[in-house]
Amino acid sequence: xxxxxxxxxxxxxxxxxxxxxxxxxxxxxxxxxxxxxxxxxxxxxxxxxxxxxxxxxxxxxxxxxxxxxxxxxxxxxxxxxxxxxxxxxxxxxxxxxxxxxxxxxxxxxxxxxxxxxxxxxxxxxxxxxxxxxxxxxxxxxxxxxxxxxxxxxxxxxxxxxxxxxxxxxxxxxxxxxxxxxxxxxxxxxxxxxxxxxxxxxxxxxxxxxxxxxxxxxxxxxxxxxxxxxxxxxxxxxxxxxxxxxxxxxxxxxxxxxxxxxxxxxxxxxxxxxxxxxxxxxxxxxxxxxxxxxxxxxxxxxxxxxxxxxxxxxxxxxxxxxxxx
Amino acid sequence: xxxxxxxxxxxxxxxxxxxxxxxxxxxxxxxxxxxxxxxxxxxxxxxxxxxxxxxxxxxxxxxxxxxxxxxxxxxxxxxxxxxxxxxxxxxxxxxxxxxxxxxxxxxxxxxxxxxxxxxxxxxxxxxxxxxxxxxxxxxxxxxxxxxxxxxxxxxxxxxxxxxxxxxxxxxxxxxxxxxx
Numbered sequence: 001x002x003x004x005x006x007x008x009x010x011x012x013x014x015x016x017x018x019x020x021x022x023x024x025x026x027x028x029x030x031x032x033x034x035x036x037x038x039x040x041x042x043x044x045x046x047x048x049x050x051x052x053x054x055x056x057x058x059x060x061x062x063x064x065x066x067x068x069x070x071x072x073x074x075x076x077x078x079x080x081x082x083x084x085x086x087x088x089x090x091x092x093x094x095x096x097x098x099x100x101x102x103x104x105x106x107x108x109x110x111x112x113x114x115x116x117x118x119x120x121x122x123x124x125x126x127x128x129x130x131x132x133x134x135x136x137x138x139x140x141x142x143x144x145x146x147x148x149x150x151x152x153x154x155x156x157x158x159x160x161x162x163x164x165x166x167x168x169x170x171x172x173x174x175x176x177x178x179x180x181x182x183x184x185x186x187x188x189x190x191x192x193x194x195x196x197x198x199x200x201x202x203x204x205x206x207x208x209x210x211x212x213x214x215x216x217x218x219x220x221x222x223x224x225x226x227x228x229x230x231x232x233x234x235x236x237x238x239x240x241x242x243x244x245x246x247x248x249x250x251x252x253x254x255x256x257x258x259x260x261x262x263x264x265x266x267x268x269x270x271x272x273x274x275x276x277x278x279x280x281x282x283x284x285x286x287x288x289x290x291x292x293x294x295x296x297x298x299x300x301x302x303x304x305x306x307x308x309x310x311x312x313x314x315x316x317x318x319x320x321x322x323x324x
Numbered sequence: 325x326x327x328x329x330x331x332x333x334x335x336x337x338x339x340x341x342x343x344x345x346x347x348x349x350x351x352x353x354x355x356x357x358x359x360x361x362x363x364x365x366x367x368x369x370x371x372x373x374x375x376x377x378x379x380x381x382x383x384x385x386x387x388x389x390x391x392x393x394x395x396x397x398x399x400x401x402x403x404x405x406x407x408x409x410x411x412x413x414x415x416x417x418x419x420x421x422x423x424x425x426x427x428x429x430x431x432x433x434x435x436x437x438x439x440x441x442x443x444x445x446x447x448x449x450x451x452x453x454x455x456x457x458x459x460x461x462x463x464x465x466x467x468x469x470x471x472x473x474x475x476x477x478x479x480x481x482x483x484x485x486x487x488x489x490x491x492x493x494x495x496x497x498x499x500x501x502x503x504x
Contacts, residue, residue, distance in 0.1 A: 001481040002465075006386050013389035020394060148392045156388030160380035164373050172369025179365025181347045184354040224336050229343070235372050235471040242472040249475055256480040259468055263461040264487035269336045270456030276434060277452055282443035286329050291502065292456035295494035299457065303487030310479035319478055 013152070017144040025141060030110055032139035036061065036069050040126065040133040042085070049128055055085040059097065059135070070106060079104065085124065095124040095135060112147065113140035167231065174232035178214070187213030201261075201304070202254045204244065211240030215258055222262060225269040234262060247322050253311045257304065264303040267296045372471055379470025383462055387425045396421055411504075412450075412496045415441065419451045420492045423458035424485075430455060446503055453495040461488055 024030065042049075043056040059081050063074040079102055087093035096119040097103075099111055103120075111120045114137075121138040181187050191198065191212035198216070199207050214237035221230035237258060245252050251259075270292050277285035310316055351358045390396070400417050407417055415437065422430045434455050441447040461484050469477055 002475065002477050005462075005481065006382065009386040009390040012395050013386075013391075013393035016395040016398060017393035144393060148389050150392075152388035152390075152392035153385055156384045157381050159388075160384040161377055163384075164377045164380050167376075168369055168373040171373050172366035175368050175372070176362035176364075176366035177344060177347050179361045180351040180356060180358050182365075183356045183361050184347075184351040186347060186350055221339075224339055226336065226339055229340060231467070232369075232372075234468055235376075238468050238472045239372075242474075245472075249473060251469065251474045251476060251478045251480055253479075255469075255472075255474065256478055256483065259465060259480045260483045260487055262468070263459045263464050263484045264491065265459060267456055269332050271336060272431070273434070273452050273456040276431070276438070277443045277448075280435070280438040280443040280448075282448075284444070288449060288452045288456060289329060291453045291495065291498040295453060295457040295491050295498060298494050299487045299491040302490045303483055306486045307479055307483035310483055313479070316478045319476055 013148060014145075017148045020144045021142045024143065030106070030113075030137070030140055030143070031069055032141070033136055034069055035125075035134040035136045037065050038133055038135050039131055040085075040124075041131065049085075049087055049090050049126060051087050051089045053087050055087070057083050057085050059083050059095075059133070066104070072106070074104065076102075084119070085126075087126075090128070091126050093124055093126070095122045095133075096120065097122060097135075107137075109143055110137055110140050113143040114138060115146070115150070170228045171232050171235070174229055175236060178217075178233065178236055181213070181217075182210060187217075189213075190216050201257055204252065204254050205241070209240065209244070211237050211244070211254075214240055219261060219265070222265040223268050225267065225271045230262075234258075247320060250319055252320070256311065257307050260303040260307045261300060264300045265296060266300050267292050375473075376467050376470040379466045380463075383466035387462065391426065391429065410493060410496055411500050412492075413447050415447045416450045416454065416496075419454045423454060424461040424488050427460045427463065430458070430460075446499065449503055450495060450499040453499055454492060457491045457495055458488065461485070 039060040041058045041060070043058070046055060049055070061079045061081075063077050063079075066079065067073050081100070081102065082098045084096040084098070085093055086096070097107075098119045099108060099117065103111075107120055111117065114121050122135050123138070124136075125134045127133065178187075187210055188208050191208055191210075194212075194216055195207045198205075198212050202212070202215075205211055214233050218230050218233035218237050221227075221233055238255065241252060241255050241258065242248070244254070270289070273288065273292075274285045277288070348358055351361065396418070399421060400414065403417060403421075404414050407414060407420075412420070418433045419430060419437065422433050434451055437451045438448055443449075443452070465477065465480065465484065469475070469480075
């Protein structure tokens with residue numbers, strides 16, 4: 001199952017990106033190399049443009065000129081953008097147009113594809129007398145594919161390591177606390193307290209097994225919305241469950257049941273949602289609490305029933321059999 | 325409702341320090357060498373975090389590719405007839421699809437929806453309930469199974485996805501029933 005999900009996320013993602021790009025190339029969405037007429041105003045009262053110099057300037061583009069190039073209309077009548085002119089002769093040079101709130105979305109996409117988030121790279125021909133110029137952006141191709149490479153593959157590979165390393169401290173803390181609870185007999189005590197429920201849910205796990213205590217602590221932290229305590233308890237529970245696993249690398253029934261309870265977890269305090277609702281000016285940020293508790297109770301119940309039924313299916317049972 | 329909310333919120337604030345205090349004191353009473361026990365347990369923290377890295381990279385990169393490619397827009401188109409049928413506004417689809425894939429992504433979707441429709445609109449409420457009742461299922465699966473090196477996940481994935489779908493359907497139904 002994991003194989004198929006992984007494969008489809010990657011294959012669908014890359015195919016859609018390539019398809020979109022081919023579509024954009026054939027319709028020439030970004031109008032690569034096409035010149036646009038703009039008005040150019042140099043700052044600091046420069047009277048004459050000299051070669052090989054840098055000038056601060058502002059460019060103005062009429063909505064009507066924008067539309068004649070891209071075929072899309074603008075919301076405002078004209079765009080004003082700060083820019084930087086780097087001349088190679090008195091009539092030609094490079095223009096860096098700085099991205100701000102006024103920059104059209106299409107231009108932002110172009111700058112992303114040019115791998116530059118601060119400004120757009122373009123070439124310019126200046127008509128000094130009329131204060132006008134013809135601007136053409138440095139051509140971009142495969143915008144989506146490069147987004148997949150940079151925002152998808154490279155960024156997320158980095159993020160996942162940062163996430164994992166960020167867990168070390170909180171992990172160490174809770175695993176340390178867990179060890180004290182373990183050695184003092186608290187974990188087994190907790191497990192025997194909820195014995196009637198847990199033995200029903202996890203028939204393969206001995207009632208006084210340390211996995212039970214860890215699972216109970218994980219489930220209750222999850223219910224209270226204490227995500228950073230829940231993960232260490234949960235991983236500890238998985239390790240304990242794995243000690244009972246006869247076929248390492250394959251999930252046991254208990255692991256599957258535990259994970260479904262975990263991902264569908266009853267939520268008593270959706271703290272993040274309430275905080276963001278309050279920050280967004282909701283008149284009653286906590287009103288969603290009732291529906292959330294009800295929805296998560298029902299989906300946990302359904303999840304447990306489904307995972308129990310599925311565990312009896314032949315295809316899943318077969319995977320547990322130890323060969324030889 | 326108000327008192328219930330305030331009780332619950334108080335619990336969430338004192339739960340962590342309370343739990344630490346209780347476990348440490350209980351250990352001391354039971355004559356456990358608490359300091360050395362803590363250090364011994366904490367040592368495992370590094371190993372566990374490092375062990376999950378390959379699983380996390382595999383899962384998050386696949387999700388990253390899917391998100392950056394714009395494939396979600398196509399899914400919205402394919403799924404819209406079904407969502408209309410269950411009374412789910414199309415504006416809430418991004419949340420329904422993003423929730424199991426990425427926590428930060430779902431937060432972004434929620435803020436955008438609040439900006440566009442308001443937190444107290446029907447869509448805003450529905451998105452809030454979806455956010456609160458959902459979980460980053462794929463991240464949890466990758467991390468938990470990764471920690472014990474499980475790659476054959478058996479019934480966990482289908483059951484987890486079904487539970488997610490039930491949470492979405494329940495959110496739609498409850499919000500429509502209460503505020504619709």
